[in-house]
Amino acid sequence: MNNERLMKVLLSPLVSEKSSVIADANQQYTFRVATDATKREIAKAVEKLFEVQVESVKVINVKGKQKRFGNIQGKRPDWKKAYVRLKPGSEIDFAAGA
DSSP states (O other), X not given: OOHHHHHHXXXXXXXXXXXXXXXXXXXXXXXXXXXXXXXXXXXXXXXXXXXXXXXXXXXXXXXXXXXXXXXXXXEOOOEEEEEEEEOTTOOOOGXXXX
16 A cells, blocks of 8 residues: 555544543544545554554544534534554553653
């Protein structure tokens, strides 16, 4: 796969209370990914960027919320979320870079 494409697949990690509980319990990390990314691309991107072994990837399409400001209606864009499960012994530490 193209290295340039792999660098654009992962947009950001999702750090929330729910994602941190899942990470501690199941070695599963949550990322916001490009809307046209495939499971195979997501797995390759995580392995390349974080130097870990990926066991599985689950993908969810999140619908954008309807928003209203006075009389003007709008919609936030749709986006894609990926749950990446790592093989035992692998770990990603997002706090180490801070």
